[in-house]
Amino acid sequence: MAKVTVSIEYCKGCGLCVQFCDQEIMQLNTEVITQKGYHPAHCVDQESCNACLNCAMMCPDVAITIER
Amino acid sequence: MTAEKNPILFGRTAGLSEKVNNFCPGCLHGIAQRLVAESIDRLGLIGQTVGITPVGCAVIAYEFYSCDMVQAAHGRAPAVATGLKRARPENTIFTYQGDGDLASIGMAETIHAATRGENITVIFINNAIYGMTGGQLAPTSLPGQITQTSPYGRDVKVAGNPIRVCELLSSLDGVALAQRVTVNSPSNVRKAGKAIRKAFEYQNEGLGFTIVEILTTCPTNWGLAPNKALGWLEDNLIPYYPLGVYKDIKAGE
Amino acid sequence: MGEKILMKGNEALAEAAIRAGCRHFFGYPITPQSELAAYMAKYLPKAGGVYLQAESEVAAINMVYGASAAGVRVMTSSSSPGISLKGEGISYMIGADLPGLIVNINRGGPGLGSIQPSQADYWMATRATGHGDGQIIVLAPSTVQEMADYARLAFELGDRYRMPAMILADGLLGQMMEPVELPEPIDPKSLPAKDWAVTGTQGKRKNNKVNSLRLAAQDLEDAVLERYARYQTIKETEQLAQLELVDDAEVVVVAYGAASRIVRSAIMLAREEGIKVGMIRPITLWPFPTQAIQAACKTAKAFLTVELNTGQMVDDVRLAVTQGLPVSFFGHSGGVVPTPTEVLVAIKKALAGELFHILPFRSKLEAGD
Numbered sequence: 001m002a003k004v005t006v007s008i009e010y011c012k013g014c015g016l017c018v019q020f021c022d023q024e025i026m027q028l029n030t031e032v033i034t035q036k037g038y039h040p041a042h043c044v045d046q047e048s049c050n051a052c053l054n055c056a057m058m059c060p061d062v063a064i065t066i067e068r
Numbered sequence: 069m070t071a072e073k074n075p076i077l078f079g080r081t082a083g084l085s086e087k088v089n090n091f092c093p094g095c096l097h098g099i100a101q102r103l104v105a106e107s108i109d110r111l112g113l114i115g116q117t118v119g120i121t122p123v124g125c126a127v128i129a130y131e132f133y134s135c136d137m138v139q140a141a142h143g144r145a146p147a148v149a150t151g152l153k154r155a156r157p158e159n160t161i162f163t164y165q166g167d168g169d170l171a172s173i174g175m176a177e178t179i180h181a182a183t184r185g186e187n188i189t190v191i192f193i194n195n196a197i198y199g200m201t202g203g204q205l206a207p208t209s210l211p212g213q214i215t216q217t218s219p220y221g222r223d224v225k226v227a228g229n230p231i232r233v234c235e236l237l238s239s240l241d242g243v244a245l246a247q248r249v250t251v252n253s254p255s256n257v258r259k260a261g262k263a264i265r266k267a268f269e270y271q272n273e274g275l276g277f278t279i280v281e282i283l284t285t286c287p288t289n290w291g292l293a294p295n296k297a298l299g300w301l302e303d304n305l306i307p308y309y310p311l312g313v314y315k316d317i318k319a320g321e
Numbered sequence: 322m323g324e325k326i327l328m329k330g331n332e333a334l335a336e337a338a339i340r341a342g343c344r345h346f347f348g349y350p351i352t353p354q355s356e357l358a359a360y361m362a363k364y365l366p367k368a369g370g371v372y373l374q375a376e377s378e379v380a381a382i383n384m385v386y387g388a389s390a391a392g393v394r395v396m397t398s399s400s401s402p403g404i405s406l407k408g409e410g411i412s413y414m415i416g417a418d419l420p421g422l423i424v425n426i427n428r429g430g431p432g433l434g435s436i437q438p439s440q441a442d443y444w445m446a447t448r449a450t451g452h453g454d455g456q457i458i459v460l461a462p463s464t465v466q467e468m469a470d471y472a473r474l475a476f477e478l479g480d481r482y483r484m485p486a487m488i489l490a491d492g493l494l495g496q497m498m499e500p501v502e503l504p505e506p507i508d509p510k511s512l513p514a515k516d517w518a519v520t521g522t523q524g525k526r527k528n529n530k531v532n533s534l535r536l537a538a539q540d541l542e543d544a545v546l547e548r549y550a551r552y553q554t555i556k557e558t559e560q561l562a563q564l565e566l567v568d569d570a571e572v573v574v575v576a577y578g579a580a581s582r583i584v585r586s587a588i589m590l591a592r593e594e595g596i597k598v599g600m601i602r603p604i605t606l607w608p609f610p611t612q613a614i615q616a617a618c619k620t621a622k623a624f625l626t627v628e629l630n631t632g633q634m635v636d637d638v639r640l641a642v643t644q645g646l647p648v649s650f651f652g653h654s655g656g657v658v659p660t661p662t663e664v665l666v667a668i669k670k671a672l673a674g675e676l677f678h679i680l681p682f683r684s685k686l687e688a689g690d
Contacts (some may be wrong), residue, residue, distance in 0.1 A: 002077060014294045015092030016288075022255060038093065041264025056078040057254040060091060066078040085528075116521040118391070129531045136519035138390050139532040141413050144383035147375065151387025152519070154371045155345055155395070159521050177383070180376035 002051035004043035005068045010063035013038030017055035017064065023048045026055055083109035087131050094216020094294020096284035097125055097193060099251040100260070105133055107264045113272075115251055117160040118152055119146045122169040125199040129164060146181035149188040160271060162189040168198045171207040171231050178237075185242025185276035189267045191231060192281040196305060203289030207231045210308055215289070230308065234281050238314035244276035246315040250283035250306065252298045257285065275317060283309055325500040330399070330468040330490065331356035334424065337366070338396055341476045342509040343422070344370030345395040347384035349377055349403060352436045354491035356427035357398045365628035378403040382410030382423070390531040392518025394476050394509065398424035400492075400523035401442050402433060404450070411485055412451025416533025418517075418548070420479030420486070422472065423450075423457075427491045429656040437656020438493035438579050443633035446489050447607045455550055458486040459606040461577040462631045471604075473504055478559065480515075482551055489606060489630070490558040493658070555608050562610035563602040564617075570599030572671045573617045575585075575638050576627040577603045579658070586629050587664035594660040596630050598668050606634070615640035621646060625671040627664055628652040631680055647676040654680070 004026075006017075011034065018026045020042060025045040034040050041063075043049065049066075056064040083105030091097045108117045117135040121127055123142035130137035140148040142183055145163035153161045168296075170178050171191050181188065198204040199213055204217040208230050212221040222230075234246045245267050249260040260282055268276035283305050284296035315317065326337070334467050335357045338346075341524055348354075348363040351558060358374075365372040375381035381397050388395040399407060405426045414421055427442045429435035446459045458478050465687055468490060475486035535541035539669040566588060577583040581602040591598045603610045614624075626635040626649070635650045642648050651667035653659045670677060 012093035015296075016094055016294055019295050019298075036088075036243055051077055052254075053078050054254040057257045058099065060086060060093075060095055060102075061089060062080050062098065062102045064078065065076065065080070068073065068075045068077060114522070114526040118519045118521060121388075127534060128536070130532055134522075134528055136521055136528050138387065138519055138531045138533075139417070139530070139534055140386070141383060141409055144379070144386075145382035146408070147380040147385035148390070150373070150380075151345070151347065151384035151389070151395070152391045153387075154384070155388040155391035155393045156374060156520060159391075176376050177380050219517065 002049045003046055004049055004055065005065045006041045007065070008032070008034050008040045008044070010061045011038065011040035012036065012061055013040055015041070016058040016059065016060065017041050020024065020054040020058045021053060023050060025049060040045045046064055070321055081106040081109045084136050085132055089132050090128055092288045093286045094285070094297065096251050099257055100191065100282045100284060101126070101129060101132060101164070103257070103261045104162065107261060108135060108160065111265060111268055113160045113268065115165050115268070116158065117162065119165040120148050122162070122163070122165040124166040126164050126166065126193070127200065130226055134275055143169050144177055144183055145169070145174065146177040146186070146190065148190065149184050150181055153168070153186060153188055160268060161167050162191060164191045166199065167194045167196065167206045167208040171179070171233050179240070182277045182279070183238045183240040183242045187271050187274055188277060189271050190279040191264065193284050194233070194281055194309065195284045195286040195291050197286050199286050207217055211303055232309060234279065234314040237239055237279060237294065242277050243279070243315050244270045244317045245278040247313045248281040248283065248309060248311050250301065250311060252301050253283060323502065326503050326565070327498050328501050329356050329496055329498050330465045331495040332360045333503070334468040334472050334488065335360035336503055337472040338422065339364060339368050339370070340504050340506040341394065341674045342507040342512050343396050343476065343599045344368060345388045345393055346370070346371045346372050346397065347375050347381040347388070347395070348397050348399065349375050351400045351403045351497055353428060353580055354398045354400050354424065356495065357424060378406035379409060382407040385421045386410050386414055386419060389414065389421045390417070390519050392515040392520055394512065396422035396424065398426065401430050404442065404445065408451040411457065412453050412455070414485045415451065415455035415457065415531050416453060417531050418483040419531065420483055422475045422479065423485055423487045425487055425489050426495045427489060428639065435656040436489035436492060438629060438658060439654070439656050440491065440578060440580060440629040440633070441654065442489065443606065443630060443637065447609070450487070451516055455548060456607055457484060458482070458555070459489050460486065461489050461604060461606050462494060463578050463602060465494070465501045468494060469501050469503055470561065475520055477610070482555060489578070491579050495655055501667060539625070558688045559605060560608050560610040560612050561604035562593050562603060562613040563601065564599070564613060566599035567601060567617050568599070568620070569597050570620065571622045571627055572596070572598040572668055573621040574598060574600045574625045574627055574668065575614070576685045577606060577633070577634065578602060580629050583659055584664055586661035587668060588662055590665045591668050592658040595669065596672060603634070609641065611641035612637060615643055618643050618646060618686040623671045623674070624648040625667055626650050627659065627667070629658065630654050632678060650678045652680060675685050
């Protein structure tokens with residue numbers, strides 16, 4: 001298990017992290033609108049994260065932090 | 069013995085500033101930029117690096133790195149890099165240029181910096197279109213590709229043929245490394261990072277001109293959602309611009 | 322120190338630049354500045370410097386931009402068509418507040434023009450070396466000694482005000498030989514460090530950015546106005562002109578560079594005839610020496626501008642002259658050099674109270690018409 005944090009300041013809601021998450025635990029949060037007007041990504045199941053870093057690798061905005 | 073492990077598995081590199089980049093959502097520029105910043109960080113080069121931004125989507129990228137930065141006129145980054153490197157050979161110099169900047173208006177500067185074997189690293193972002201100006205035909209736009217200025221598709225009889233930059237430069241003696249990568253998947257991102265680090269290492273060994281061409285997307289001007297743009301890159305760009313190492317003077321060592 | 326040696330103007334300028342601490346030269350071959358680049362190619366490597374022949378004038382000036390951003394004294398030289406190409410880079414240097422020496426060994430234009438001596442680039446140098454709302458310092462030597470002296474001055478002014486400086490000369494000054502006393506060499510390492518330069522942060526400071534882009538209108542206006550304030554200071558404090566026999570002059574001739582040498586001969590002829598005529602020779606073309614012109618207005622009755630063009634600096638003379646005094650013009654263009662006799666005729670017409678703008682009616686003038 002690892003902790004995935006998405007910075008609402010950086011995220012532009014492009015969804016690439018959602019597409020590349022093998023565990024299918026990344027989603028765009030339609031209940032939140034960022035200051036720039038995007039639905040940011042968030043991790044919906046931290047327990048299932050296997051720390052593969054795929055989401056962070058594909059994030060063009062370097063919005064994702066992954067901690068042990 | 070239980071050494072304290074760094075709890076951060078992935079975070080923002082010290083090579084980047086804290087500013088939010090200006091790229092459109094899903095544009096792979098952001099990944100390429102992060103890889104460059106991460107490379108100079110991992111190699112311990114932030115304090116000795118000077119980056120040069122082009123005219124195009126990365127024009128204000130001088131705001132996004134933590135190293136010293138210079139903004140260059142359209143296409144002139146390799147000439148500016150030459151001046152910087154000749155003045156201070158101890159510094160690590162990179163340019164970050166798009167296809168219009170590098171392969172159209174700046175082709176002379178590119179080829180001559182390459183053939184001189186200038187000890188600089190060129191990061192070449194090829195997404196087959198002009199992004200900042202609104203999606204015009206680029207020197208690397210594919211045959212048949214629809215852009216704002218090729219609305220019926222690129223007719224090579226009229227607009228000429230695209231340029232394959234790595235292939236072109238690989239014939240020049242001054243080139244130490246010419247490699248084409250992409251950042252359309254996590255494994256390709258890792259390979260691209262490795263290529264960029266190799267280029268910086270070659271520069272610091274004084275081996276000559278290094279170029280890493282990165283195939284990227286332009287969701288906005290291709291008119292595709294970010295995920296669909298990745299598919300278009302895979303199906304169209306990579307077949308015309310095959311990935312691989314076109315020159316590596318250390319190959320076989 | 323004190324020893325005079327015989328040198329070509331182009332070579333004296335090159336040697337003086339090296340002695341001013343310049344160790345980087347980027348250029349592209351063009352007549353009539355070739356001796357300057359050749360001298361640099363020969364002697365810069367021996368001084369531990371870099372001579373690099375660029376692929377184009379455009380590339381050369383952008384290499385100057387890069388080296389200047391790195392904080393070193395750097396120069397390029399060219400001639401008129403090449404300076405047109407450098408316009409882009411010069412504009413970017415102005416916009417990024419970068420110093421650097423650009424030498425223009427002016428030849429006849431427009432287009433490919435001729436390779437003969439000319440002052441046809443006065444407007445380009447003082448009005449619009451590149452696009453945008455900005456200026457460069459422009460110095461105009463008239464002797465080989467001044468080719469050397471102004472090279473150092475150009476570097477000093479450029480560094481002081483963080484802007485490009487140009488030496489505007491011509492093939493006559495570039496290629497003739499005269500005795501010259503060269504200045505003492507400066508060790509580049511002894512020059513003050515530039516805290517704005519991109520030298521790598523070394524982890525000791527915030528990163529520097531060399532940049533001319535100001536996307537927000539207000540940011541750009543602020544930058545332009547800050548530069549404008551610097552220009553005002555330069556206009557007030559850095560004007561240079563040489564005054565010759567101006568105190569009692571009824572006619573004041575204004576001429577710079579090679580033209581001033583011909584005017585000097587004409588003044589000698591005129592003085593022999595008892596005509597009270599003197600000369601103001603602008604040394605700084607930008608800032609234009611309006612103070613010297615205005616001071617001369619107290620005694621002069623008429624002004625005459627002599628140039629190797631169809632009348633460019635005469636605009637600045639008219640802007641400077643007060644009290645409604647007449648400002649006439651005489652010149653040749655295309656690389657044709659006026660004779661002292663022609664200028665003498667023009668001086669007499671000005672003395673007679675005529676207001677004129679004469680272009681080469683050589684036969685009429687020589688006939689004294």
